[in-house]
Amino acid sequence: MQITINNLNKVYKNGNHAIKNIELEIPSGMFGLLGPNGAGKSTLMRILVTLMKPSSGQVKVDGLDLLKNRRQIRSMLGYLPQDFSFFSKLKTYEFLDYAARLAGMKSASKRRQAVDQMLEEVGLFEARDRNANKLSGGMKRRLGIAQALINEPKIIIVDEPTTGLDPEERIRFRNLLSTISTTDVIIILSTHIVGDISSTCHNMALLNKGQLAFAGSPEELVKQAEGSVWLIKATEAEYLEINEKFPVISTIPAEGGWEIQVVADEINGYYGEQIEPNLEHAYVHFMENKLNQWSNS
Ligand SMILES: Nc1ncnc2c1ncn2[C@@H]1O[C@H](COP(=O)(O)OP(=O)(O)OP(=O)(O)O)[C@@H](O)[C@H]1O
Ligand SMILES: [Mg+2]
Incomplete structure (x- = not known):
């Protein structure tokens, strides 16, 4: 798996130049995206998950053009947005089942199995019958992570996933992602929390004011x-x-x-x-x- 980004730019309608000439290769494994507020992390992620078109430039996923192969690439994606929230009367397991259906899992029995397993993995099995809306902040966050992972995506993009998690949950979350991280999976994780990157990511990029300031391993930056x-x-x-x-x-x-x-x-x-x-x-x-x-x- 490899994502190749060439000369990428995003200018918002109001003139904000949020991504400037980014050239970046993202290999398999965990990839950390670090940068201060407004650096362009979320903008870059929204482009990668095809929710937003770049103003110019190109993104390729294993040689496939992101824009020309949107459907195919979408089926490989799992995404947790920074502002993940939901308004529904669904119970926790119903919400996850719904997410699985949206992700294209057609078989109800397979879904049931996947949902139960995922609830177990993110520690929400006990809360499966609770109204998803009424979960605590940290639990909602975990449900967000669960919906991003439910269809076993090859490209996992999580925007500030550890916000609102307590230290133990943060470690659990890191370990969960590490176990998924194999040679044919890309996990891109944005964060302000430097420690989240140093303990898990072999590769990282530093964004500042829309520009790529550094790309390499955390050790090289150190x-x-x-x-x-x-x-x-x-x-x-x-x-x-x-x-x-x-x-x-x-x-x-x-x-x-x-x-x-x-x-x-x-x-x-x-x-x-x-x-x-x-x-x-x-x-x-x-x-x-x-x-x-x-x-x-
Ligand atoms: N919808 C939008 N319209 C106009 N400008 C936007 C929009 N979304 C983001 N921006 C601007 O683009 C720049 C990059 O924002 P972005 O949200 O990508 O940064 P970020 O690195 O994710 O920041 P944070 O760490 O605060 O989440 C900022 O200057 C922001 O104000
Ligand atoms: Mg952001």
Whole structure:
């Protein structure tokens, strides 16, 4: 499985240029789409699930043109929109059965089996007879995930799927996707939560203001931040200064003041040591440096 995106652009009717000249290859497995608010993640996803046409450019799925083969590609898709919600009087299992029917599963007995299994997998089996509308926020989210996965799609596109999930549910969800992730499945997951990507995705892209800022493995992104993450031991007085000068990642009270993690190439004048970067550091480092350079040039 492979998705190839060539010179993709999306300009909304109001003139918003939400996707700018994106060139990207998405291989099989879990693919993380990271970027700040308004970066264009949801726009890109809506194009990939054929809900919206690009203004220009091309998307190919295993060599098939996305627009010319819409029906065929749609049958391979599972999608969880960012604003997934539903208004219905259906019970949880009825809702999922309905989703399965929409996805083209014709046999009622096969549907029943698939629905039960999926309810089990997302931990909603006990809630199967409850009104779907009255589930808790996190449970609705899980039902959303279930409807995206019900027809065993080859391309799974989930937009901020872990929003509203508690930490345990988030881990369960990650594991669920990891088990589905095989060589002939593509799972694209957008998120603000850097940790969701570092623990599951072999490949990722970073979007900013509609542009592709980075594509590669999380490890490659982390490498770029090597030498630029510091642990500063600061006095009470220095604390505010540092906060003004550098992006601060974390602050922990320590003897005589604070231990502060900052992302910076130099920490002139302060007492500190370099530490190993993680993906969160790398994300901040990237946003601070690369993008400033680009926008200045
Ligand atoms: N229907 C629309 N009409 C006009 N502009 C839009 C529309 N939808 C999104 N935009 C704009 O396009 C840009 C990208 O939005 P998009 O929702 O794709 O970003 P995002 O990365 O998903 O953000 P978030 O992290 O907040 O979900 C933003 O500037 C947004 O305001
Ligand atoms: Mg979005």
